Amino acid sequence: MTTAPTAGTERMTLLAALNASLRTALAEDPRTLLMGEDIGRLGGVFRVTDGLQKDFGDERVMDTPLAESGIVGTAIGLALNGFRPVVEIQFDGFVFPAYDQIVTQLAKMHARSRGRVRLPVVIRIPYGGAIGAVEHHSESPETLFAHVAGLRVMSPSNPSDAYWMLQEAVRSDDPVIFLEPKRRYYDTGEVDVAARPHPQGARVVRAGSDLTLAAYGPMVATCLDAAAAASEEGHDLEVVDLRSISPIDFDTLVRSVGRTGRLVIAHEAPVFFGAGAEIAARVTERCFYQLEAPVLRVGGFHSPYPPSRLEDAYLPGLDRVLDAVDRALAA
Missing domain, CATH: 3.40.50.920 (Rossmann fold)
Structure with missing residues (x-):
């Protein structure tokens, strides 16, 4: 089965809403690819991508080596060749090996090319604390990305916004840092996958x-x-x-x-x-x-x-x- 979620309102967790949103993105556009460590057979450490490799194949939902700089660098290359990669970084504190690629390449190539090049890359990062994790697993690095011109930085707070904001991020031609509040993964709420939301903003x-x-x-x-x-x-x-x-x-x-x-x-x-x-x-x-x-x-x-x-x-x-x-x- 490779179809998007059926229409209608459903009560789901924020985590399930992200999974449904990624499923919709994969079903709607064959250029959309998912990449990350253990996101395929395992479904990611938080199981956000659970079942997606089984339904869409390992050429659309790819397990990568443990090398964040390589993951983001590969995503940039894929975007330059017409794909729309969605990258998962396992934990907030693991993104820093890729910070050079994000800041010096991903954020700047559109301006450097005078608008000729678009890099529609989404980098999903579970972030924040309150889950009793060890060092490097509870960081809040949003300001480090928001300070960099050329990046959009988004963070949903509830399942409905998680579903629709991730849709907007995947469809954006700009690179997006998509911060997922891991302490809220199991918060529940109503999600209507058929109703287009109000315009993005506060x-x-x-x-x-x-x-x-x-x-x-x-x-x-x-x-x-x-x-x-x-x-x-x-x-x-x-x-x-x-x-x-x-x-x-x-x-x-x-x-x-x-x-x-x-x-x-x-x-x-x-x-x-x-x-x-x-x-x-x-x-x-x-x-x-x-x-x-x-x-x-x-x-x-x-x-x-x-x-x-x-x-x-x-x-x-x-x-x-x-x-x-x-x-x-x-x-």
């Missing part, structure tokens, strides 16, 4: 009037929990899921902050030079006269990711988000 996932909470990927659920907890204290918080880290939909965020007058940004990555710093600066520039308090950031500490027994103290959780909310509301 989305208000909870309306509110007192303060805006902005997040992406794994921290969106935490911010929704924070908004629910704050409502018990009489505070009405709005939650914005950014979805894209590069580019960022500042217009949606600015409209939200214009209504609420306050902004707290949350991400797992360290606060120091993190995505929140850029967001805070841009929003402050555009909302200076609407802001009633300084923009606050919540994130990881400026230190290497700790051993798993200490990650609960390192990662921003409900209490740290609510503390920032309290400080912003008290200002």
Whole structure:
């Protein structure tokens, strides 16, 4: 069987939504190829590609050597020859051997060729912590990619977005870093594989009037929990899921902050030079006269990711988000 998922709404995990999205991409376009370590017979370490090699063959779903630079370099060559490769990096901390290929070749070839060359490569990276993993398995490297012109950086927070955002990434002619929040792989939600989604960009996932909470990927659920907890204290918080880290939909965020007058940004990555710093600066520039308090950031500490027994103290959780909310509301 090599068909795309049938139409209709289905409740599935974020992981299953990614699998269904890849199945759709393979069925719709014979130029789409999947590449990565153990993604074929094993179905990947998280089983995101489970069953795809059996249904589409080992020339479409390819197990590769353990060599991230070679994987991405091969994908670039395939893209130059008309294919649309989707690469899986097993864990966030394993992407750095390929960083040279991504930054010096993948991100720059379109500009270097004055627009004549397109590199439609998607690099899927499970990222983030809270799974009790060992060193190099819980990194949040999004800022390292977002700083590089020529790359799109995306991160879904729920199964529906996982399905449709991966579809958009595969169809894009630009290279995309697709960050999958591994701690949310088994979160469930409704996915309609027939309905085309609203345009990509930030989305208000909870309306509110007192303060805006902005997040992406794994921290969106935490911010929704924070908004629910704050409502018990009489505070009405709005939650914005950014979805894209590069580019960022500042217009949606600015409209939200214009209504609420306050902004707290949350991400797992360290606060120091993190995505929140850029967001805070841009929003402050555009909302200076609407802001009633300084923009606050919540994130990881400026230190290497700790051993798993200490990650609960390192990662921003409900209490740290609510503390920032309290400080912003008290200002």
